[in-house]
Amino acid sequence: xxSSDILSLAKRFNxxxxxxxxxxxxxxxxxHLVGLIRSRLLPLIRAATSVLCEDGTAVNLDPxxxxxxxxxxxxxxxxxxxxxxxxxxxxxxxxxxxYDVRPWFSSGVLFSMERAxxxxxxxxxxxxxxxxxVRDAEKGLxxxxxxxxxxxxxxxxxxxxMVSGGLxxxxxxxxAMHKESxxxxxxxxxxxxxxxxxxSVSFFYESERGLFPNTEFVFDIExxxxxxxxxxxxxxxxxxxxxxxxxxELVCSEDFKTSSAPITLDFLIRHGVITPENNDDYLxxxxxxxxxLQTLFSGxxxxxxxxxxxxx
Amino acid sequence: xxSSDILSLAKRFNxxxxxxxxxxxxxxxxxHLVGLIRSRLLPLIRAATSVLCEDGTAVNLDPxxxxxxxxxxxxxxxxxxxxxxxxxxxxxxxxxxxYDVRPWFSSGVLFSMERAxxxxxxxxxxxxxxxxxVRDAEKGLxxxxxxxxxxxxxxxxxxxxMVSGGLxxxxxxxxAMHKESxxxxxxxxxxxxxxxxxxSVSFFYESERGLFPNTEFVFDIExxxxxxxxxxxxxxxxxxxxxxxxxxELVCSEDFKTSSAPITLDFLIRHGVITPENNDDYLxxxxxxxxxLQTLFSGxxxxxxxxxxxxx
Numbered sequence: 001x002x003s004s005d006i007l008s009l010a011k012r013f014n015x016x017x018x019x020x021x022x023x024x025x026x027x028x029x030x031x032h033l034v035g036l037i038r039s040r041l042l043p044l045i046r047a048a049t050s051v052l053c054e055d056g057t058a059v060n061l062d063p064x065x066x067x068x069x070x071x072x073x074x075x076x077x078x079x080x081x082x083x084x085x086x087x088x089x090x091x092x093x094x095x096x097x098x099y100d101v102r103p104w105f106s107s108g109v110l111f112s113m114e115r116a117x118x119x120x121x122x123x124x125x126x127x128x129x130x131x132x133x134v135r136d137a138e139k140g141l142x143x144x145x146x147x148x149x150x151x152x153x154x155x156x157x158x159x160x161x162m163v164s165g166g167l168x169x170x171x172x173x174x175x176a177m178h179k180e181s182x183x184x185x186x187x188x189x190x191x192x193x194x195x196x197x198x199x200s201v202s203f204f205y206e207s208e209r210g211l212f213p214n215t216e217f218v219f220d221i222e223x224x225x226x227x228x229x230x231x232x233x234x235x236x237x238x239x240x241x242x243x244x245x246x247x248x249e250l251v252c253s254e255d256f257k258t259s260s261a262p263i264t265l266d267f268l269i270r271h272g273v274i275t276p277e278n279n280d281d282y283l284x285x286x287x288x289x290x291x292x293l294q295t296l297f298s299g300x301x302x303x304x305x306x307x308x309x310x311x312x
Numbered sequence: 313x314x315s316s317d318i319l320s321l322a323k324r325f326n327x328x329x330x331x332x333x334x335x336x337x338x339x340x341x342x343x344h345l346v347g348l349i350r351s352r353l354l355p356l357i358r359a360a361t362s363v364l365c366e367d368g369t370a371v372n373l374d375p376x377x378x379x380x381x382x383x384x385x386x387x388x389x390x391x392x393x394x395x396x397x398x399x400x401x402x403x404x405x406x407x408x409x410x411y412d413v414r415p416w417f418s419s420g421v422l423f424s425m426e427r428a429x430x431x432x433x434x435x436x437x438x439x440x441x442x443x444x445x446v447r448d449a450e451k452g453l454x455x456x457x458x459x460x461x462x463x464x465x466x467x468x469x470x471x472x473x474m475v476s477g478g479l480x481x482x483x484x485x486x487x488a489m490h491k492e493s494x495x496x497x498x499x500x501x502x503x504x505x506x507x508x509x510x511x512s513v514s515f516f517y518e519s520e521r522g523l524f525p526n527t528e529f530v531f532d533i534e535x536x537x538x539x540x541x542x543x544x545x546x547x548x549x550x551x552x553x554x555x556x557x558x559x560x561e562l563v564c565s566e567d568f569k570t571s572s573a574p575i576t577l578d579f580l581i582r583h584g585v586i587t588p589e590n591n592d593d594y595l596x597x598x599x600x601x602x603x604x605l606q607t608l609f610s611g612x613x614x615x616x617x618x619x620x621x622x623x624x
Contacts, residue, residue, distance in 0.1 A: 017613045105595045173588040196584035200598040215595060217588055270582055272508035276485040276529055283417050283527060286512040287604045294595050296615050301329045303608050305617045 005252045006265065006274070007281040010288035013258050016204040016211060017291060024211065026058040026308045027121050029071070029110050032103040033297055033308040036122035036211055044086065051078045058308070071111035079117050090120050090209040093153035098169040099125065104298040105215070112169050116153075119210030124297060127216045128177040129260075130163035130195065131267045132185065132223050134241065141244040141271060143264075144229055146184065147237040148257065154209070158257040159250065161264060162229060162239070163187070164216075173217050184236055185229035187221075195221045198270065201262045202293045213293050216263055244273040262289050317564045318577065318586070319593040322600035325570050328516040328523060329603060336523065338370040338620045339433050341383070341422050344415040345609055345620040348434035348523055356398065363390045370620070383423035391429045402432050402521040405465035410481040411437065416610040417527070424481050428465075431522025436609060439528045440489040441572075442475035442507065443579045444497065444535050446553065453556040453583060455576075456541055458496065459549040460569070466521070470569040471562065473576060474541060474551070475499070476528075485529050496548055497541035499533075507533045510582065513574045514605045525605050528575055556585040574601050 011018045016036075025042065027035035037045065037059050045052050045059055051074045053060050065071045083091045093116040100109045101123050118125050132144040144162040148155055165180035167173065177195060181187035198220045205212040229239045242250060250256055251264045266289050268274045269282075276282045292304050300306030323330045328348075337354065339347035349357065349371050357364050357371055363386045365372050377383045395403045405428040412421045413435050430437050444456040456474040460467055477492035479485065489507060493499035510532045517524040541551045554562060562568055563576045578601050580586045581594075588594045604616050612618030 017615065020614065106592050197581075197587035197589075198584065199581050200595055202595075202599070269509075269511050272510060275509035277509075280418050283512055283514075284606050284610075287514070287602060287606050290599060290602045291604065291616075292599045294599050298596075300615075302332065303329065303612075303617050303619055303622070304603075305615050307615055310615070 004281070006279065006285055009252050009258070009261055010203075010265070010285050013203045013205045013262055014288050014291060015206045016213070019206070022206055024122065024307070024310070025054070026310065027061075027123070028058050028308070029061040029101070030063070030066075032107075032110065033299075033306060034101055034103055034110060034121075034123055036213070036307055037120070038122075038206075038211060041120065044082070048078055051075065068109065068111055072113070075111060075113050075117075079114055088120065090116055092116075093209070095153075097166070099123070099166065100169050104294045107298070115166055115168070119207075119212055122211030122213060124293060125212060125214050126167040127214065128163075128165055128167060128173060128180055128219065129161055129201075129216050129263045130177060130181055130185075130187075130219045130221060131198075131263070132162035132187075132221050132229065133267075133271075134223050134225055136225065136243075139243045141273065142241050143244060143247050143267065144185075144223070144239055144241055145247065145250070146229070146231075146239050149235050149237050152235060155257045155259075157237070159255050160257045160260045164260060164263065167217070177217070177219055183233040184231060185239070186232050187229070191221065191223070191227070194223075195219050199266070201266045201289050202291050203259075203262050203288065204291055204293065205259050207259075212259060213297070214259065215293055218263060218266060220267070244268060244271065248273055265289060316593070318591065318597055321564050321570075321573055322515075322577070322597050325515045325517045325574055326600050326603060327518045328525070331518070334518055336434065336619070336622070337366070338622065339373075339435070340370050340620070341373040341413070342375070342378075344419075344422070345611075345618060346413055346415055346422060346433075346435055348525070348619055349432070350434075350518075350523060353432065356394070360390055363387065380421065380423055384425070387423060387425050387429075391426055400432065402428055404428075405521070407465075409478070411435070411478065412481050416606045419610070427478055427480070431519075431524055434523030434525060436605060437524060437526050438479040439526065440475075440477055440479060440485060440492055440531065441473055441513075441528050441575045442489060442493055442497070442499075442531045442533060443510075443575070444474040444533050444541065445579075445583075446535050446537055448537065448555075451555045453585065454553050455556060455559050455579065456497075456535070456551055456553055457559065457562070458541070458543075458551050461547050461549050464547060467569045467571075469549070471567050472569045472572045476572060476575065479529070489529070489531055495545040496543060497551070498544050499541070503533065503535070503539070506535075507531050511578070513578045513601050514603050515571075515574045515600065516603055516605065517571050519571075524571060525609070526571065527605055530575060530578060532579070556580060556583065560585055577601060 023039040024036040097115040098112045134142045163184045202215040335351040336348040409427040410424045475496045514527040
């Protein structure tokens with residue numbers, strides 16, 4: 001891994017910040033900025049006048065939709081119509097899994113929407129991630145990495161962190177982490193108390209499916225040498241234990257899920273594998289693992305300019 | 313520690329971002345943004361026309377000063393004059409210690425200046441920090457904290473992390489960490505290999521001495537239970553071992569050095585003491601421990617607005 005490999009990866013998973021060709025419009029609900037919509041979607045938005053109205057500077061959810069239920073139902077009907085009638089790659093990953101939509105994490109929930117549609121509206125998405133590691137007498141620090149199932153709608157067959165999942169409606173952060181730890185890696189109940197909260201990672205990614213302003217809650221677990229993760233839900237093909245040095249190379253490869261790389265890089269930085277001595281771009285990389293999405297979406301501050309003001 | 317205590321502390325050590333009453337002007341050298349100057353200093357700046365020129369939107373170092381040596385000598389002469397003739401609280405802490413001035417960390421050095429003056433020009437400051445911790449069978453995770461000497465020019469008598477120091481000219485990051493570890497805590501040579509790089513912390517603070525856009529390289533060391541840190545250079549009054557829970561209270565108190573609190577909070581977050589479960593402001597706090605100073609000073613990007621553009 002050269003310094004510049006990791007920095008260019010970090011710019012790739014923050015393409016919305018660094019690629020000026022990505023044209024976006026704020027998405028407002030009840031006066032709050034809750035997302036960003038790519039301009040290329042505007043023709044479809046303009047045809048949905050009973051739910052969305054576009055005024056040249058922003059897309060607003062119809063203010064007549066003045067409750068959680070009304071907003072949720074109206075958006076759901078629109079999305080199901082788009083799913084039937086339009087060819088949107090985001091909606092091909094439809095999961096019947098609900099995501100809460102709110103201006104920032106600790107604010108009130110305005111409505112909920114199908115998880116696969118979140119990227120169409122560029123709403124803040126939250127996830128939980130568990131880095132499972134082992135201290136091996138010979139190989140030193142080693143990390144369990146999964147290969148995603150070929151059947152997954154997104155990133156099939158790519159390498160990914162041991163456990164990662166979206167934060168679905170109604171679950172607490174630690175509760176979601178426990179649930180995913182069982183489903184993806186078969187982590188038994190007696191190991192759950194060893195899970196340690198270790199910070200957060202945030203980045204602002206674009207793919208053909210839309211915009212991903214993602215904030216990930218990060219957890220670590222030091223595993224007994226004899227434990228082998230075992231997928232329970234068919235979403236994981238296999239697990240493999242890599243040395244931290246191998247992983248630092250692998251994370252920059254095409255084989256690794258781009259939007260999971262920030263969590264891996266954060267782990268390698270926190271555990272002294274990527275350091276100021278071996279990477280000249282260390283500080284820039286650190287910053288790109290925690291872009292200030294909460295501050296930007298909740299109104300910004302000096303130098304951190306709210307996306308709601310981007311046309312002013 | 314209530315949630316809101318930590319969030320209000322985090323806004324305090326990022327006052328330049330959150331307090332609109334702090335009026336600043338960009339400081340440019342050779343076309344590069346290298347710092348910010350408080351508007352209240354402008355009368356003094358305008359009197360220093362042979363070195364600095366102010367044009368209404370920025371303060372520029374005289375472009376005739378076109379080499380490292382010329383810039384360094386001219387600024388040094390000006391600062392020594394100010395030290396003799398003016399009553400600037402920043403310069404009362406004069407140390408005869410050089411700081412490199414550059415647009416961002418991995419860029420070329422434009423000149424160097426006395427460390428105490430860096431806050432007058434709001435130039436990016438870098439430091440190294442070591443969290444020394446112990447896993448105690450009874451008290452769990454414990455952390456060594458120093459009380460600063462009453463004789464220190466800044467923050468006398470306040471609580472501070474085990475080892476923290478500025479990154480002076482000519483030293484590498486790890487080299488500076490090793491040097492400070494000996495001087496402040498008497499860390500013996502055989503423990504140096506146990507020091508682990510663990511990330512970075514950045515924040516943008518203002519005090520009566522000026523502006524502090526600070527980026528701190530963070531290191532951890534797990535210490536043997538029997539090791540007791542011993543100051544070697546008279547800058548530390550004493551050391552005390554606190555449980556992580558005690559520290560989480562203490563860090564919010566008036567007794568703790570405000571500009572060292574971010575490093576302590578980062579440690580408590582990385583080690584699972586402050587968590588999404590026990591703090592509603594978790595994500596906002598995480599963000600405020602790593603504000604994107606490198607990106608802002610190197611030109612900004614979408615939504616991260618370079619301070620050089622603040623008057624446009």
